[in-house]
Amino acid sequence: MRFFSDNAAPAHPKVLEAIAGANRLDTAYDGDEWSRRLDGAFSELFGTEVRAFWVTTGTAANSLALAALCPPYRGILCHKDAHIEVDEAGAPGFFTGGAKLILLDGDGAKITLNAVAAAWEGIRKDVHQVQPAAISITNATEYGLVYRAAEVARLGEFAKEHGLALHMDGARLANALVSTGDSLADMTWRAGVDALSFGFVKNGGLNAEALILFRTGLADEIAVRRKRAGHLLSKGRYLAAQLLAMLDKDLWLDNANAANAAAQVLAKAAPDRLVYPVEANELFLKVSAEEAARLRAAGFDFYDWGPGEIRLVTSWDQQGEALDRLASAIAAL
Amino acid sequence: MRFFSDNAAPAHPKVLEAIAGANRLDTAYDGDEWSRRLDGAFSELFGTEVRAFWVTTGTAANSLALAALCPPYRGILCHKDAHIEVDEAGAPGFFTGGAKLILLDGDGAKITLNAVAAAWEGIRKDVHQVQPAAISITNATEYGLVYRAAEVARLGEFAKEHGLALHMDGARLANALVSTGDSLADMTWRAGVDALSFGFVKNGGLNAEALILFRTGLADEIAVRRKRAGHLLSKGRYLAAQLLAMLDKDLWLDNANAANAAAQVLAKAAPDRLVYPVEANELFLKVSAEEAARLRAAGFDFYDWGPGEIRLVTSWDQQGEALDRLASAIAAL
Amino acid sequence: MRFFSDNAAPAHPKVLEAIAGANRLDTAYDGDEWSRRLDGAFSELFGTEVRAFWVTTGTAANSLALAALCPPYRGILCHKDAHIEVDEAGAPGFFTGGAKLILLDGDGAKITLNAVAAAWEGIRKDVHQVQPAAISITNATEYGLVYRAAEVARLGEFAKEHGLALHMDGARLANALVSTGDSLADMTWRAGVDALSFGFVKNGGLNAEALILFRTGLADEIAVRRKRAGHLLSKGRYLAAQLLAMLDKDLWLDNANAANAAAQVLAKAAPDRLVYPVEANELFLKVSAEEAARLRAAGFDFYDWGPGEIRLVTSWDQQGEALDRLASAIAAL
């Protein structure tokens, strides 16, 4: 019973079906009928015109977006614990051609307007210091907290006023959305987001993520950058079909609801152990090494997250008995 | 009936089965049981110790390999019609950090030892001119010709003598191999190849290619570069399973044989129209615009390839009636 | 008596004087009084508003300009013998982040409108092939030919029509200008040039070149890129002073006239040996190995330029006896 990461969960059966359903000859790359439906499907979903690109990883989505939003000689304001900073092997530096991540503090990997404003103020406006070109936030954050739409909008406003672009790493956007109850439009383009890495793999997909451009004028550049980075698969229909299957009948929301609900079951088992409020599908628990060993002995797997702390992540498919047993085991510690 | 490209063909049913078979929770990235079997499976296949990495495109495989074989300030000798030069949106420049492709002439996109030696001689050995660090060849070539193992070995010898690495773009290596009858070992590492982009997608795969390192010391660097380029998928097992399915009972060779045989059926229908000998699964035919229109009217699709020339590519699944009808249609022109 | 290159000539005494004259404390970088006069001085010279940046090499000027004119994922149309392609160690690839030089043929390193148009036509307008963003020409060319203003204007027109930028490598622009009699304005911005590498070092400078932007909106980007490339010297006044000295009383034109005149003296000594017409200050002569040896025995130094060919370059300071003796020696071969 593994609670390592939603990254490792199986794909939803509908996703596999969609792949099988796409298994006939069609135009290569993204000229196929599934890929050609993406712009329309996501535009409808967001309630505004967007350009949608499949990619196979969140790292690719993030880095392609940042490369289009930030020239090599400028920087990106982000949290010091942001995935782009700590878990992508320097991909933003590679894709942008050496742009700098300018790191901010903040509880639970959330950045505040104050932190952004202070960083902005601290940078001399000359050629010696790297000037920011963009802000990047992760929603839900790397510690399972969420930005409400209104919080994103405040950052979006600051960005606009200062000529900065706004990128959202939405690897777990679905979880944030069902947690906040905010609308997809309010959370993204209405809040000033220019480009969104829209995660599906952690949420029941197999290997398709979406890069959504609200600033549609960037689409031609992104199309070339995707190819140039080796991310234009020749049989793109198998990715597009996954995304369409996830959107169909709101499967993506159902999956996120399931994962979040599972997280709440665990959270309720140990309210005093929570390092952060559980707002999405990640839990960070104060658990001693000895207690962690006991949980493992009972058959549960998870990450140690620093001394006396463990991380649990729930997935779309983790309902039922194993979950309850883990909840009981935690409660019984 | 589409003869555009093997790129667009469906995936083989065994590949889809393998994907479905991998649909259970396992360790993320390449820590799963399928991915962990790759080094062993490919080492056995090649008869020597190799390191094998799944990637989703040939462009990624090529560029990752070239980045590890050539520093930013040196160059790669390749044919002027090489896929890395004309069809990858400058990906080698991106991945290497600006290394230069040094272009050679040669019939049918093959480079000869003479062409390589002449290029080498023509470069002043100073800091002003870009010095080569690698040779890259494509087998089968972009025009459907093949290098025999002995030809590769001659280039490999030159490479070794001059301190150059040798890379092979084997997007259609399977087709070259069954065409020449050479062994996989003779064609690659025994001939001096350091890194191989081993194509499976054009040959019945869904979206998994293999990057094979014979110079195994490069593996750690490639692992990091793959991640950094956004090519480390979180559910890698679905790629690894595809590759294992292709190797199983030599499916990859069967598929290549089928595609090559289909190409021969077409070649025999129009021996006088062939621009190049048909040595793999691509045909370039002298066909007037009017004749091309007639073929299209009869329901066949293909690329125009310059004035008075068309390109046909056959796939693993193109046997039977459609093929015979196309052969007849060509013969009847 | 060395006729290797104008690159190696001494600096003009006025340039040394100017450096000495700048030897007092002033604001660092380009905040000093000399640097602050550059925009004005060059704007007056060109008869239009320009932004002028000192740099220390032509390679830096070329590469900074190209990086601002061409994104990493596009290409630059240039001659296959262009200095940026063959003699700058791949600097354009480094500064642009991997943009591609798309190479054209043409006599004497000149590119024609036809060659540009044919290259343009030959590139499929898709994401697989690298799309051009700029044209770069060298005037005078690497073989000592010149573009007339009208020729530049035709390329400029094509560029504008196709959304391309136009860069001129003017390492020897002064020589081209006095040779053609065209005005500086006609030769550059009126002909559609967006950025100019304006050479002074080969023409009597010590180590200051000028990068001139006619598209002044690029100035902020260039300022940052210059710093980022380590080309913002802390005591910039010593460079600015050189440039101002060269402009003063048209010293730069006098020097170019002197170098060109010297070249004509040599050209007249051997009209039948000229590989190219002598339009600036470079001569390429058909001279056998035995003859070359005789010239060297007589004390003259120069480059061999392929079998049976030598290159001579004259400088601003090569008048008088040595020149006449070389002319006689050539005539006497």
Next chain:
Amino acid sequence: MRFFSDNAAPAHPKVLEAIAGANRLDTAYDGDEWSRRLDGAFSELFGTEVRAFWVTTGTAANSLALAALCPPYRGILCHKDAHIEVDEAGAPGFFTGGAKLILLDGDGAKITLNAVAAAWEGIRKDVHQVQPAAISITNATEYGLVYRAAEVARLGEFAKEHGLALHMDGARLANALVSTGDSLADMTWRAGVDALSFGFVKNGGLNAEALILFRTGLADEIAVRRKRAGHLLSKGRYLAAQLLAMLDKDLWLDNANAANAAAQVLAKAAPDRLVYPVEANELFLKVSAEEAARLRAAGFDFYDWGPGEIRLVTSWDQQGEALDRLASAIAAL
């Protein structure tokens, strides 16, 4: 009377003389007699075999060194206030191709062995996190503190044990050296330094810095990278001559002694206002806005360095009356 920066001071007369003395034709680039003497002169100075390269800026020296010591996909441990991080416009990111600066805390811009060790421990040894390849320190630091040779040696030992390279930004190494009394050898190669940016411009040079390689095997790569970055000046002799003049009769040490002595004069005037001990030629003083205004009214120029703090930098030429008057003015505040 300006105390902004040693960056802005005039060049020493001997340096100007040396430039004038080099004003005759010689081989271009670094083939001239002055440039060819550098390796020998610096090897003698350091008491070991080194390779010495002239460049025109410390940023170029730093970035070229770091690019040779750290691949694009790894990182460089340095202080968060290091010049390479805060004042070089992201040059290390550009030259390395996107390597990451991994930032450490520490008083007065000095990094301690503990800080390095803690950072090392905090990085998971996997492909997701950027692995360090080098340590870079600045001596004297950006706040005018110095590392003693023994401190450098402890970092050098850690570096060696962990497979890291060690780079020293010695923009003010001369000042650190005369301050500590340590030998040049002990401070650099005997302490494990692999590459040194050896500053001369702040110390009385005009526009020549030296990049010193103790790991001489990197010389070929550096030579190419220097050219490729536009830093191979065609008349290199004017740079080499400056460096030789600075070494001649220990002019570089005399100048550093003079600057340090000037700083001590000021330091003694206001011992209670010092933010850091004055160990080289920079002073950071607690001075209110009102007091700063008074100093400026008295004719002194300097930087504000955050609220209630100013920075003064003394130069090789700042002896005498102005200095004493400033000292008195500070004492009288």
